Amino acid sequence: MPSAPRTFDYVIVGAGPAGCLLANRLSANPDVSVLLLEAGGQDNYPWIHIPVGYLFCIGNPRTDWCFKTEAQPGLKGRSLSYPRGKVLGGCSSINGMIYMRGQAADYDAWAAQGNAGWGWKDVLPLFRLSENHYGGDSEAHGGKGEWRVELQRYRWPILDAFRSAAAQCGVDSIDDFNTGDNQGCGYFQVNQRAGVRWNSAKAFLRPALKRRNLTVLTGVQVDKLVVDNGRASAVSARHEGNQVLYTARREILLCAGAIGSPGILQRSGIGPRPLLERLGITVEHELPGVGGNLQDHLQLRLIYKVNNTRTLNQVANSLWGKMGMGLRYLYDRSGPLAMAPSQLGAFVKSDPQQASANLEYHVQPLSLERFGEPLHGFPAFTASVCNLRPKSRGRVDIRSAKPDDAPIIDPNYLSDPEDLRVAAQAIRLTRRIVQAPALRVFGPEEYLPGPTLESEEQLHEAASAIGTTIFHPVGTCRMGNGPQDVVDATLRVHGIDGLRVVDASIMPEIVSGNTCTPTLMIAEKAAQMILQGTPRLAEKNRQQALPVT
Template identity: 60%
Template sequence: MRHDVIIAGAGSAGCVLAARLSGDPRLNVLLIEAGGRDDYPWIHIPIGYLYCIGNPRTDWMYRTAPDPGLHGRQLLYPRGRVLGGCSSINGMLYVRGQAADYDGWRQMGCTGWGWDDVQPLFLKSEDYFDGPSDHHGAGGPWRIERQRLRWDILDDWSRAAEAEGIPCVEDFNTGDNEGVGYFKVSQKNGFRMSAARAFLRPAMRRPNLTVLTHRQVRRVVFEGNRAVGLELFADGAAEIVRGREIVLSAGAIGSPQILQLSGIGPGALLQEMGIPVLRDAAVGENLQDHLQLRCAWKVSEGRTLNQLARRWWGKGMIGAEYLLRRTGPMSMAPSQLGAFARSSPDVATPDLEWHVQPLSLEAFGKPLHDFPAITASVCHLRPESRGHVRITSPDPLRAPEIAPNYLSTPGDRLVAARAIRRTRAIMANPVMARYRPEEFKPGVAYQTDTELAHAAGEVGSTIFHPVGTARMGADDGSVVDPRLRVRGIEGLRVADASVMPRITSGNTNAPTIMIAEKAALMIAEDMRGI
């Protein structure tokens, strides 16, 4: 059977594409996912990300290459491997970024991607809890709500940040996200609202949409310079599916891997792997990510999750509250309070983001510390550092090399030092004095810019925002053009976070949903002309 559109990857972008394109009954749509159905209960309970990340049932289980900027450390690099992709395992935070991000894309030659162009697409997706407004939509498939808990220590951190010059705000998504407040989340009535639940599940009843799970993409199939299908395999058996339009939505790691395996990528790399070069292109380069610096303080007063969740009666209270009311710690996103601010007066728009949590642990997946604490992770939103994703074998089951190359520029190291200092200033504000905070990460021994940059390499970790590895642009060196068509190839597009020319100033799931909304409109428009 020949399909009109074949989508590789049923993550955040793929679910949106499948739902929107299959809304036209004249189009036959095939959606392919390497993982399984989203029937694992912990996907849908917000705190369940703890059981989904690092679980091969839902996560690709990637690791980075040893990173010089992190003193040779390797990081876990979670990516969703299930219907809904990363939206089924992520932190659920709804953050669009800044108007300047998208206007910057337009100034880089990406016509049609300015803030005025994309804001209506954000509204189109939304079912915002507070109803429609100039900045939000209602009635869309993707439910966005307030969080269903609060903490005194976070409220006080917010007041301390305000005293340090960061205004309190209700909404980070107006185009100017400067301020401090609780994040809004992609949830509905205390349950996760993944892209699979919001977009794909209602569309799966349509006869013109087919969803195949547990199918690994081996490569794109070409006739000359035209993509005509995908080669898949499952349980050792190979098959080829054919379509008029092939869309890669496998994410910032998966999409460049598929392109490289198909002969589109750096020529020298492909030749080294024994893959015939169809097009020599910078696929897999331009990797960008937000590095979070986990700054943490012991506290002597106030309630934190460390005390509550380490006691049997506390766990019982947490479970009972969620069972009865869908509120409390089981409903919480990994970070509840957020803030956006400038690292220095010379910065035009906020370039720092805080994720503040009433808890502490050594690393993600480790147990909570046995003392009360607060963590204020801060990340540089517009890093200069660039990394890469490169296949290590012609075998699609072999993970690619993921090298984020964190803190590799003097500018990034300087911003890291400033970010830690600004976090310390907030914690030292008199509002926080009643908690008697005692810094233990990175530790007061680090004081100079050089020392703080070194400390950043010790406490830094990914906040799971890889983008940019199939860069969109108007120049010949870009991987895709502003209509997301792979340069030099017919019938092949990429539509996911990999196309971002520059990372957005915030969490990346909402921008990825927007990219897919725009891609669906462009694909439908182009297919009407065929």
């Protein structure tokens, strides 16, 4: 028997970065009731919180939905694993913890496409509002927010040498990637607190759980939205074996991510008519762009064997090394267990004609064939490089009306010739850096893709063979006012009242960097827009916001 309906002012679907922040901001006023629904479980798995534990969270069904892409023609027919967080905190519980905003030009381009209020000068205060930067308040950073940003607590000589080699190749060393122009090479700042992962559940959700007007439910599988006379009025879901209807007096806020949010819309009859009719779903509102415009950063993981130094490969493959890592982490929360997956970064131009840096490096003192597999038995480092502004576009669609059926994820990697051209340039640039004098003492030897591949065609083939996702899907509920756009500049779904999408899926173009912190900014802006619609609540929210704990 279906359980009795439950009613709240706001129903938030998805407790990832956006959902956790929204739940905090909206529930800060006791005059409104907020429900946060999460399909996954609690974030109480120990490896979530130990930074290097991402190796045990990605591909683990306890913490990852373990999606797969469709076979990719541009990747020699390979199907890639496509991790998505399956716990409170969403992908912030399993990602690389890198604090990155992107470039000022990214957001100015969003605004130039007709999305008023989304330029760099508009969003910078939002980044600062949620930020708890180790350096405190400054023109570029905020020191009073919840989203903790710290320096990394461990360094490797091989990474210092890579940074020096990059400088010898004209890539200046910088200390901060987050001032609007991230060109240069330096160490990533990370979302950690004293050597422990700082996910969005810790930052935003836990301080708000003491509020009586906030309800958080895990293990809730959303079937679809209920649409009455053009208004999204309720969420139909399964919880603890029961079919439940959660009604929203004010708004439903989809925060299920670039894969989850378009799927919920499509199952609700909001999306491309041909898809919905083929699956036997009643078309509530035709929106052709739902699920389209999928963008992702494809990384090329170039691996180099080295000598005369230690990398995580040797340490992690030694019993004494593992014991040493554990003891050091227990002692002061430092050492290899405190590592972010990628410690050193670089933003560079693939060629001088680029207006700004269009390549991002994630340099790691380790190597492995693919995530989820053991580290190599030889000392090595990985210089992973991705095209920040890919031209290729894919889509994500539901496979059926059943929410348990995994989605059809088709990123369409390397389908645009420009992406192949940039990939070849990226491999050549990486080789030039690795051959610089600063790295010669380590005798780097190219393991992947292989030094004999040199022609343009061979490098295209190499990119197809080694390319893999860096886990940054965006754009599938694109913001704008065109025929393929899904939400307007206030994130309201076109043609449906009472419904917004608030996550990375609204990005018109992918940002030039990692996507977690930009997603939090999107949620911060959404919260302000929602509260501005009710001035009395906005004032109370300002007065009663909880202090950082």
